Amino acid sequence: MNDFTSPQTFPVKHIAESTVRRLSLYLRFLEEFEAKGHETISSGELAAFGGTTSAQVRKDLSFFGSFGKRGLGYSVKDLTAAIREILGLEHPWSVIIVGAGKIGAALAQYRGFSSRGFTVVGVYDKEPARVGLKLDGLVVRPESELERDIHRLKPQIAVITVPAEAAQALVDRVTAAGIKAVLNFAPAPLTVPDGVTLRAVNMATELEILAFTLTNGTTV
């Protein structure tokens, strides 16, 4: 299914979010597997880890090419490289964090980002009391510097960790300044201009889904 000349161009139309989420999971497992010195892996082993089926694993990969050998499985090394490339992790991404409250500060210092190629290049807050605080080598900067810094450092991704009321105005500012993707932790639904990607993580919603499941038996 893949174009035989250039393994790095993926002729993709539309990929389901669930597929991308699983690829991210497979990648994590492949890295562990590689660290343990294993050379090959089958779709079944990958599936066991991801809580899915071998057919699902093969289908997920088939959207992007054929990476395995029949009868043998996949080269751990090659598949790791292929998935990193599919996900766009071959080059690092620059991230700014807008809001240096508890969650913003926690994310700024979170090791899991840098270890996967996401570099936090700036943390911003409007509170003078927080500006200047050191978070793991980064100094919190005033929100007034946002536009200047975005033009200078060209980060692609903004993580929004301000209170709900302030979120939309800040998203408007960072997207106007050139940010192309937004990860929203504020409990408010945001809108972004065309061409900008938006994802939201809502802690309260996650707990509410648990509450629903607890009260309605084994549903969901």
Next chain:
Amino acid sequence: MNDFTSPQTFPVKHIAESTVRRLSLYLRFLEEFEAKGHETISSGELAAFGGTTSAQVRKDLSFFGSFGKRGLGYSVKDLTAAIREILGLEHPWSVIIVGAGKIGAALAQYRGFSSRGFTVVGVYDKEPARVGLKLDGLVVRPESELERDIHRLKPQIAVITVPAEAAQALVDRVTAAGIKAVLNFAPAPLTVPDGVTLRAVNMATELEILAFTLTNGTTV
């Protein structure tokens, strides 16, 4: 479709997670709408807020009963109450947080939980340096007290915010002690016994989905 005698029993078989997630979103909007003094709302207004369609809103609600009046819309007050009941938010839930690192501490102090009926009744860490720290009125307790406290306070939900390596062992302990739902923030896939619900939030995966979208154009 609803049983006419008791509005609080919902004869539900299987509800999609996406439906529950949207209900949580509708509830947030309804509360805002109520605060603004509006008395009724249509499925179209609710849809505009949730980024969905009026048919979707009506279908979501139809799984649980009929709450509106044809030609008129929904009573904001009644629909708010109905969704709170559907989600199981009529009574408060007790939550423990396992791991008092950056993210655990941030969640322990997060207002968005308590304001929606989730009460954090304990925060635990194994590091002696963190035990005794005060987080917004809660004192970090030693992990060794987990079982005793779960038996005593009967929390239903555990939020796991320890490093990946430690996560499975702690989930085993809290589920053995009686926890029925787990929200996992550790970047490790966990397994839970039958009858226990598990959800995972992975910050790195969220960024990776953004990276995929950025590198693959308007896909996902």
Next chain:
DNA sequence: CCTTGTGAATCGTTTCACAGCC
């Protein structure tokens, strides 16, 4: 013989469209 890659079948979710009711 084992495991991949993939059309075809199945299953689940969303959208359509309209009858029913305020």
Next chain:
DNA sequence: GGCTGTGAAACGATTCACAAGG
């Protein structure tokens, strides 16, 4: 006339099952 509630149609994702290839 306007909006809900809901079967039916359309769409999308997952699972099946098997041909192809090491």
